[in-house]
Amino acid sequence: MTTPQDLLAVLVDADNVAPSRIGAVLTEVARVGTASVKRVYGDWTSPRLSSWKSAASEHVIQPIQQFANTAGKNATDSALIIDAMDLLHAGRFDGFCIVSSDSDFTRLASRIREEGVTVYGFGERKTPESFRNACDSFTYLEVLEAPVADDAGREPAAVPGRVPTSRLRSDTRLVARLRAAVETASGEDGFGDLAAVGSLMRKQHPDFDSRNWGYAKLSDLVRATELFEVGARPGGGVQVRDRRRAG
Structure with a gap:
C-alpha cells in the first residue's frame, strides 16, 4: 500500500x-x-x-x-x-x-x-x-461526507447512521468475513492484531469500510457487534478475539 x-x-x-x-x-x-x-x-x-x-x-x-x-x-x-x-x-x-x-x-x-x-x-x-x-x-x-443536493436541487437519500448491534449480528456476510479475518490473523491464544484484521478484510473485500455501517473506525464496528473481545495489545495497538474462543 x-x-x-x-x-x-x-x-x-x-x-x-x-x-x-x-x-x-x-x-x-x-x-x-x-x-x-x-x-x-x-x-x-x-x-x-x-x-x-x-x-x-x-x-x-x-x-x-x-x-x-x-x-x-x-x-x-x-x-x-x-x-x-x-x-x-x-x-x-x-x-x-x-x-x-x-x-x-x-x-x-x-x-x-x-x-x-x-x-x-x-x-x-x-x-x-x-x-x-x-x-x-x-x-x-x-x-465520505454528508449528503448534498444534486444539480437539479433534489435531495439525495440520507446516509444511514450507525447500524445497531442487532442488525450487525444479523448481517451474516459481515459476521462471517470478520470471523474469518480474525481467525487468520490470530495466534494460539485466539487474539489477532486488529490492524492485520483490517488489512486482510481490505485485501479480500476491496469495498470493506467500517464507515459503510456508520462507524468511523474498525474497532468501533467490531465492538458494536458484541461478538468479539477487543482490548489493548501488549506492546501497543489493539487486539481482537472471537468470543467463541474465550475460556
Whole structure:
C-alpha cells in the first residue's frame, strides 16, 4: 500500500461523478498519498458539466476535453483509459485513484495492478462489483461526507447512521468475513492484531469500510457487534478475539 509521500494520479470521470463530491474524495486521497496529477474528463461543451468547471478550478484539477463524437459511445471513458496507460508506463506513480461508478474501468484497474501499482476506486454504492473488486481498495462516495443536493436541487437519500448491534449480528456476510479475518490473523491464544484484521478484510473485500455501517473506525464496528473481545495489545495497538474462543 502507499504512504502519504507516494505519488498518486487522480483520474475523474465527470460524466459519472457529481462535482460536489470531489472535495471529500481529494481529502480521502490525501490520507494515502500525494495527488501529483489530477485530471477530470468530459465534454466541457455540454451544459451538463457546467457545475464541474468551478469545482475543477477550486481544486486545481486539469479538465480534459473529449467531444462526444458518436451517440451511444463513451468517448470520455476511452480518453481516461488512454491517459491512465500513458501515465502508468511513465513509471512515476505509486498509485492511481479512479473516480467513477462505471464498470468500464474494470479492466483498467486490473491492468494497473498487474504492474504492481495500487489502485484506489471511488464511486457510488451502485458501482458494479466487477469494478469494486478490481481495485485494491474501493470507497463509496456516500460515506465520505454528508449528503448534498444534486444539480437539479433534489435531495439525495440520507446516509444511514450507525447500524445497531442487532442488525450487525444479523448481517451474516459481515459476521462471517470478520470471523474469518480474525481467525487468520490470530495466534494460539485466539487474539489477532486488529490492524492485520483490517488489512486482510481490505485485501479480500476491496469495498470493506467500517464507515459503510456508520462507524468511523474498525474497532468501533467490531465492538458494536458484541461478538468479539477487543482490548489493548501488549506492546501497543489493539487486539481482537472471537468470543467463541474465550475460556
